[in-house]
Structures are given as C-alpha cells and as structure tokens.
Amino acid sequence: MAASASAISLLLLATLAIAIAAAETAQPLAHGATGGRTTIKDASTNKLVKSLGRFAVAEHNRRLRHGGGSAGNGDPITVRLAFTAVAAAQKQVVSGVAYYLKVIARERGAGAGGDRPIDAVVVVKAWLKPESRELVSFMPSPK
Numbered sequence: 001m002a003a004s005a006s007a008i009s010l011l012l013l014a015t016l017a018i019a020i021a022a023a024e025t026a027q028p029l030a031h032g033a034t035g036g037r038t039t040i041k042d043a044s045t046n047k048l049v050k051s052l053g054r055f056a057v058a059e060h061n062r063r064l065r066h067g068g069g070s071a072g073n074g075d076p077i078t079v080r081l082a083f084t085a086v087a088a089a090q091k092q093v094v095s096g097v098a099y100y101l102k103v104i105a106r107e108r109g110a111g112a113g114g115d116r117p118i119d120a121v122v123v124v125k126a127w128l129k130p131e132s133r134e135l136v137s138f139m140p141s142p143k
Helices: 002-025 047-066
Strands: 037-039 081-094 096-107 115-125 132-140
Touching (some): 047 081, 047 132
16 A cells, blocks of 8 residues: 555656646747737738728728718828828737738828828727728827
C-alpha cells in the first residue's frame, strides 16, 4: 500500500512539473487579440481597408443627403466628399472589429478644395449576414 501511495505521489509530482513547464513556455496572447489596437501595415493597398474607407465616405455622403445637407445630422463635415485613399489604419477587437482609418477625401463639386484627411471609425460584425458595417465616427483629422 505504501508503494502504491508513493507511486501516486510521484505521478502527481511529475504531472505538476510538466504543467508548470508547459505554462512557462506558452506564448502570450498576441498584441491586439482583445482590446488593444494593432496597426495595419499595408493600409494603402489592403483591399478590405480601402473598401472600408470607401464605405465611410459613401456613408458620410448618404447621411448628408438624408440630413438636408447640413450639420443637423451631427456630422461636422458639411460637404460631400470623394474617396481618394486610406493613409493609415488600425484595428481593434471589440464586439466585432473596429477599424480606425485615416481616410483621404476630396470635396466634390465646383470649386472643390484639395485633399482632406479624415479620421473615421468603422465597426464590422462579420458574423451577421449580410455582414454589418457601421460608421461610428467621421471627423476632420487634426493632422
């Protein structure tokens, strides 16, 4: 009986040692797995990011049309814009994925100005069918 108890104790000790060794060598969660922002390095050429930039500008223009073309809809940018590019992007896992975009857009129409940097936030919920995209913020960029 004493030999049996010693064998069980030795087995438990070995199992504990293996578990501790496995825990020490495990990789930490990747930065941005949940909560933290990660930079999208190829933002200017990434098809999804460019699609989200186009969506942000189109949604801004749609809101202007439905808001009577004024800031009455809460949008601080009161002119219609044409998408030019995405200069930078980050993503953050939230309830879905939030994309923080630095969109470059140009005023549409006669007497239009040059390129304007815009900070846009689009949340994508890919599990919904059809995929849900929501423009959360569309503000002039300070830079």
